[in-house]
Amino acid sequence: MTTADTGIELSERLQWMNRLIEGWSIYKKNLLGKIGIILLVLFALMALCSFIPPLLDPMYQPMAGVDPEISTATGPSTRHWLGTDFMGRDILSQLLTGARIAFMVGVSAAFMSVFLGTAIGMIAGYVGKFMDTLLMRLADMIMVMPALLVLLMLAALFGQLSIWFIVFFIALFRWPGVSRVIRAQTLSLKHRPFIEAAKVAGASNLRIIFRHIMPNVLPLSFLYMTFQVTSAIIIEAALAFLGFGDPGTVSWGMMLQWVWKTGHMFRAPYWLLPPGICISLITLSFYMLGRAMDEVLDPRLRKEGETD
Amino acid sequence: MELWRYISRRLFQIVVIFFVILTVLFLLFRLAPGDPVSRMVDPNLTPEDAALLIQEFGLDQPIWMQYLYYLKNFFTGHFGFSFHYGQPVVQIIGDRLPNTIMLFTTSIILSALVGIFLGKIASWNKGKKMDTSLTLGALVTHTLFLPWLALILIWVFAYKMGWFPITGMISDEVWIDPEIGLWTKGLDILHHMVLPLATLFLIHFGSYLLIMRSSMLDTLKEDYILTGRAKGLPEKVIRNHHAAPNAALPVVTSVGLSLAFSINGGALTETVFTWPGIGRELVFSVSHNDYPLAQASFLLIAIVVLLSNLVVDILYAYLDPRIRY
Numbered sequence: 284m285t286t287a288d289t290g291i292e293l294s295e296r297l298q299w300m301n302r303l304i305e306g307w308s309i310y311k312k313n314l315l316g317k318i319g320i321i322l323l324v325l326f327a328l329m330a331l332c333s334f335i336p337p338l339l340d341p342m343y344q345p346m347a348g349v350d351p352e353i354s355t356a357t358g359p360s361t362r363h364w365l366g367t368d369f370m371g372r373d374i375l376s377q378l379l380t381g382a383r384i385a386f387m388v389g390v391s392a393a394f395m396s397v398f399l400g401t402a403i404g405m406i407a408g409y410v411g412k413f414m415d416t417l418l419m420r421l422a423d424m425i426m427v428m429p430a431l432l433v434l435l436m437l438a439a440l441f442g443q444l445s446i447w448f449i450v451f452f453i454a455l456f457r458w459p460g461v462s463r464v465i466r467a468q469t470l471s472l473k474h475r476p477f478i479e480a481a482k483v484a485g486a487s488n489l490r491i492i493f494r495h496i497m498p499n500v501l502p503l504s505f506l507y508m509t510f511q512v513t514s515a516i517i518i519e520a521a522l523a524f525l526g527f528g529d530p531g532t533v534s535w536g537m538m539l540q541w542v543w544k545t546g547h548m549f550r551a552p553y554w555l556l557p558p559g560i561c562i563s564l565i566t567l568s569f570y571m572l573g574r575a576m577d578e579v580l581d582p583r584l585r586k587e588g589e590t591d
Numbered sequence: 592m593e594l595w596r597y598i599s600r601r602l603f604q605i606v607v608i609f610f611v612i613l614t615v616l617f618l619l620f621r622l623a624p625g626d627p628v629s630r631m632v633d634p635n636l637t638p639e640d641a642a643l644l645i646q647e648f649g650l651d652q653p654i655w656m657q658y659l660y661y662l663k664n665f666f667t668g669h670f671g672f673s674f675h676y677g678q679p680v681v682q683i684i685g686d687r688l689p690n691t692i693m694l695f696t697t698s699i700i701l702s703a704l705v706g707i708f709l710g711k712i713a714s715w716n717k718g719k720k721m722d723t724s725l726t727l728g729a730l731v732t733h734t735l736f737l738p739w740l741a742l743i744l745i746w747v748f749a750y751k752m753g754w755f756p757i758t759g760m761i762s763d764e765v766w767i768d769p770e771i772g773l774w775t776k777g778l779d780i781l782h783h784m785v786l787p788l789a790t791l792f793l794i795h796f797g798s799y800l801l802i803m804r805s806s807m808l809d810t811l812k813e814d815y816i817l818t819g820r821a822k823g824l825p826e827k828v829i830r831n832h833h834a835a836p837n838a839a840l841p842v843v844t845s846v847g848l849s850l851a852f853s854i855n856g857g858a859l860t861e862t863v864f865t866w867p868g869i870g871r872e873l874v875f876s877v878s879h880n881d882y883p884l885a886q887a888s889f890l891l892i893a894i895v896v897l898l899s900n901l902v903v904d905i906l907y908a909y910l911d912p913r914i915r916y
Contacts, residue, residue: 431855439877440623559739567734
């Protein structure tokens, strides 16, 4: 490492900082984006608070804790703020734990699928030719498959799926959308002068991909991550709702399944409403976050989006 | 001519994709833990019947022969017998297919048309109250959790108000009575279809509205719109005849791209409303370990998705003559 090299790195880092600050100042003007962030902070707080109730009393354990005095679904009370489910388990603590699971599933599946999508997109775009055709046809093929139903099929064959298997599979089904966008971006970058210059200077293909192309496609990847989080949460919730979630975790989808399967949906609105509202709101807030970030990254949208 | 070449190329791709799906499914059925034979042959059958089935599916043969048997049985429509119903699987899914297609296509066409129409209005009133409320409404309904929305609709409109039946597709008393004509029967199905259709519609129209809105805003900046205005054409003509048809093209694309998502939603809707379609049959068969039925339902759904993709592509090529792949 020479001093000149570190100097370049430093200025690059400063540029990134500047871009971030500038992006944030645009983001702040977006009302929906602000609502999204606030809601997400609230959900994050919920996830953090999920550790508290079981510490207060073991009967608040979301899965195993049962109120010794209650064995049916009961409405809200001071003891159970949101009531209890059919076994006398506390709905509030289940709801809080659900937030933790939703974040875990959403963020890890989104991270994996965006990682895969970005890598495959860059390789397909940069290498081109046979590799490009192969990877993109594979992407086309995966894209037409309904992920939820494929997961159902796997559940039928392999028995109960664990939560990490579900996360991994969602990622495996969600990368094609990302890789298409990243590939298009890579194709347009490939023939820019600075890439040609790097080639002439003798940079290896790997170095060009990671040092010169990746920094330029990463903002797009981040944008896609928010939309990926949304779909991952929905797929997991739907799978749990149908009764094929991980039996060891309490997710909002599973709570809805319990209401539905035990026939409480007409009798216990205090139990039916919270999980559904949570799933819908967390998807909405990630979606609004994504749209607001879209405006930061795409100046064309910004001008028209002022009233959005 | 050009169009036919395009269609035949797409058809070829679809056949290839379907073969890959067929093969992967075959391998999964053999790779999964447990005895593959028990997945095609009902454990409750008498040994003689079981032996007959094993022979028909070639389950006593080496794996590559099994694959050939599998392909042959697929193309001749032998999917075995459902463990639960005891009937040939083909018969069951054949019964369910029209119900799924009826619900699925109606919901997609309805939500796309309404989405295009409302998106047009939103973009035309850009920045006004109308635009804000439409955009916000689309965002909120689009992100609702589908099964939950279905439960809420049942709770409010079927249970509390009693306007619609809670589940199912037909009322038995209407269909048993030989006196009652076809017209009443049709109305009965429609009556049952309102809530499932409303669920799918509410979830889907929002994304089409948002796409139409932004695409329309882009189109309105085009030169030919300016030309139209300079010619003194009425605003209504510019909006409905010049801008909207072009702006609607990305909506068609997104219908195609979101088909997999829609079929997921379709299966969930069918399950909650116990609508006798293939999606519900798949969920049901998976929960009851009815492997032959699950396999056939899955393959049929794959065919439905692939063919609807083809229909969307053809529609797109027809609507936009500039596009040839």
